[in-house]
Amino acid sequence: MKKYTYTEKKDTRSGFGAGLHEAGKRNENVVALCADLVGSLKMDAFIKDFPERFVQVGIAEANMMGIAAGLTINGKIPFTGTFANFSTGRVYDQIRQSIAYSGKNVKICASHAGLTLGEDGATHQILEDIGLMKMLPGMVVINPCDYNQTKAATLAIMDYEGPVYLRFGRPVIPVFTPEDQKFEIGKAWMVNEGTDVTIIATGHMVWRAIEAGEKLAELGIDAEIINIHTIKPLDEEAILKSVKKTGCVVTCEEHNKYGGLGESVARLLTTEYLAPQEFVAVNDSFGESATPDQLMTKYKLDPADIVAAAQKVMKRKK
């Protein structure tokens, strides 16, 4: 198992804030919009340096999505910022008609996704957003794994022409990917090469998959770990190559098991290469109030759950 270390923990939303600030420096067409969550989305640096390119919309997310769509018309690149719940479910039809169907170059940037929002509870913990967004034709869906990758992803989507959903979160987590990484949309990142089982993880679950891989190594199991930061378009080639080698797969996501990364992988495997799969994901449930760690344990998203899933799926290998 390749050794991963970290010297600090940071939140992915701060990676977005840093990326947005850098994007503003690099491209004068970048504009930012926020629905009364500037501090939570870490947009302060952008606003300080580019006040004329920032729009405070107030608590009116539907209007924000429409304004963002309108801003694209003469070539602006709008980044909208609010919580994942208010970036997707609350404004689904606005995104569908004014952004996705209209082919507008809007970057929908969503913080506080998943259970790790913590104490605010289920009203704010969306676990359905990946599914909602990946179903929209032409929508790119990205869920990076740490601070550095989120910053790199924010810059990469600036250069991509078309609507993007960028999902990130609230808690501080290890920073373990390189600061100077090149982020390629739709390109899987090989975390660890192995032969016994493929573990595919996205977002906050990637570090947990690494911890699980270390435990599996102690048990004599050689896990291949892949970071799928782009859920759509899915890097089908990388996944098939790995599963053909290992013969089984575990998918890990901080999302409902319905509609998420796991189902995208299952669709690929049933059409291209049959192999047993286990889902480490929320089992069709809403969340609740507690600390992020307590919730990840209760909803079975811990490294121990990945280890158990790997052991289970390996038994089903032909």
Place this chain on the structure above:
Amino acid sequence: MKHTISELEDIASQVRRDCLRMVHAVQSGHPGASLGCADFFTALYFEVLNHNPKFTMAGAGEDLFFLSNGHISPVWYSVLARSGYFDVSELATFRKLDSRLQGHPTTHEGLPGVRIASGSLGQGLSVAIGAALAKKIDGDKSLVYALMGDGELQEGQNWEALMFAPFHKVDNLIASVDYNGQQIDGPTEKVLSLENLQAKFEAFGWHVITSDGNDMGEITKALHYAISLTGKGKPILNLMSTQMGYGVDFMVGTHKWHGAAPSDAQLEVALGQLKETAGDY
């Protein structure tokens, strides 16, 4: 004036013929408010807008128009074709397979003149505000226009947008409301009353003007007046009274023709009341 009022009225008559023939041909679509807004669209595209039919999405340096109540696509398509965005013969493809003239307007099929999809109601004003903000950022002095139905003001997003524009001094925006008092299920005052719209818009901080949208002279004058009010710190709201079905005696003033197509016989009677002034497509 680029045209006399009488010339504009002639164009509007042809536009109404187009609307009815398009809806009749596929026995679907929304003729009522298309007829009611024919004078507004004619005044806008043939007299008021500074626009280029050699369409670019960005529309830098030209006025932009956004239609929020996308179901009145027949009148928009007719006016776009008649003002040179595409050939009038394409109107015959309305709502048919592989057409650029979808039931509700879209950018998806690349129809010149359309900059946003609309149809799901209540979204157009927000988009128009975004386009107006972009023009301000770029120092582009041209204007942005929007049209909304009155029924769709029941959608909450409109009121988010109505609150936003005055606060942010979006004074390069002229929004018109097709105030015909009708919606699919009946008169607005019976479905969900809009009450005193003028007072509501004024309370939100808009500069409100009123106009008769079925009087070519008056609607042209009202739009020119609206232009004179731009750049003064407030967005402009043109509360435009129209009659659904205007121009055809058996269609006027009722919600029954909101989304119903005329029969062969009804079309013949209706066309008999509308002069063919520029040649049917």
